Amino acid sequence: MNDTLNIDCFYTIFHFLSKPQLLTSAAAHTLQTWIDRNHFLCSLQQIDFLEQDGEVAQFIHFDETNLLHLAQRCCNLREFRGNINDSFGDDVLLQLIDMLPQLEVLHLVSPSNTRVTDKAMEHLSSNLSQIRLISIKTIKLQSETIELLLKRHGKTLSYFYFGPLNDASPPSLEALECCLNLEKLDLSGFQGLESFIENSPQLKELLIDSGLPRPRNLFLRLQHSLEEVIIVDHSTQVLLWLADMVEAKVALKRLHIFVRGHITGEFRLAVERLMPKLEHLCLAASYLEG
Incomplete structure (x- = not known):
C-alpha cells in the first residue's frame, strides 16, 4: 500500500455527495467507518486533501470529530494537508498536535478566520521540533509568536505562510537569520x-x-x-x-x-x-x- 493517501482515492468514495462544498452527515459517517476498517492507516505517513496547486478540494471538509478520529488512527502521520470548517480552534489543534507527534507538515485551509490563537501555535512549536511546513492562512499571529516559530524552527522550516498579519511588525534580523x-x-x-x-x-x-x-x-x-x-x-x-x-x-x-x-x-x-x-x-x- 502506498504510504501517500491523496485526493484521488476519495472521488470514488464520495461520488454520491449532493453538495460538493459540504461533507454531509451521511458521508461523514461513511468516512469514519472507512477509517475504522482500514488498518493500514496506522502506518500511513502522508494525507493530502488539497489539489496540487494548493486549492481546496471543495467536496470534503473535516469537522472536529472526523479530523480527530482520523488523527487517532494515523498516529505515524508526517504530513497532513486538508480543509477544515469554521469551528476549528485551539482545542482541536492542541489535540491534533498531541495525537501526531511525528508531524512535519501541517497545511490547513479554512473558509474564514479560525479560532486558533498564539497559545496553540506556541504549543505546536514546543511539541513538534521537526516541523518543516506551517500553513494555517486564516489565523492572525502576534509578532512575538512569529519570532518564536522562526527562531525555534528556522533550521527545519522550508515553507512558512504568514497569513493576514495585520499590524504585526516584521520579524527581527536575528529571527530571519535562523531561516537557513x-x-x-x-x-x-x-x-x-x-x-x-x-x-x-x-x-x-x-x-x-x-x-x-x-x-x-x-x-x-x-x-x-x-x-x-x-x-x-x-x-x-x-x-x-x-x-x-x-x-x-x-x-x-x-x-x-x-x-x-x-x-x-x-x-x-x-x-x-x-x-x-x-x-x-x-x-x-x-x-x-x-
Whole structure:
C-alpha cells in the first residue's frame, strides 16, 4: 500500500455527495467507518486533501470529530494537508498536535478566520521540533509568536505562510537569520519583504500582494533560485512586478496572476517575455485583452 493517501482515492468514495462544498452527515459517517476498517492507516505517513496547486478540494471538509478520529488512527502521520470548517480552534489543534507527534507538515485551509490563537501555535512549536511546513492562512499571529516559530524552527522550516498579519511588525534580523532552508514564502500579509529576501537567497516560490512596496533589485537577488511567482491585486501594480522580473532575467517555471481588473496587451507582452522556460501559466482577471 502506498504510504501517500491523496485526493484521488476519495472521488470514488464520495461520488454520491449532493453538495460538493459540504461533507454531509451521511458521508461523514461513511468516512469514519472507512477509517475504522482500514488498518493500514496506522502506518500511513502522508494525507493530502488539497489539489496540487494548493486549492481546496471543495467536496470534503473535516469537522472536529472526523479530523480527530482520523488523527487517532494515523498516529505515524508526517504530513497532513486538508480543509477544515469554521469551528476549528485551539482545542482541536492542541489535540491534533498531541495525537501526531511525528508531524512535519501541517497545511490547513479554512473558509474564514479560525479560532486558533498564539497559545496553540506556541504549543505546536514546543511539541513538534521537526516541523518543516506551517500553513494555517486564516489565523492572525502576534509578532512575538512569529519570532518564536522562526527562531525555534528556522533550521527545519522550508515553507512558512504568514497569513493576514495585520499590524504585526516584521520579524527581527536575528529571527530571519535562523531561516537557513526557507524555499517558499507567502508575503501577501507581510511588510518586511526586503529584509527577509536579503536573508533568504534560496527562495523558490513567492506569493506577493502587489500592493506591497517593491524593494529595489528584489529579483536580481533571486534570479537563480526563483521558480514560481504568484501575484495578486491590481493590474497596474502587477505590470511593475513583471517588469522587474523581466529586467532581472528571472527564468520562471510557474506563474500565477490574479488581477482585479483588465489584463491588457502590454500586460500580455510582459508575460511573454518570461515564457522561455515557463511550464505553467495561470491568468485570472475580469477581462483579458488580446
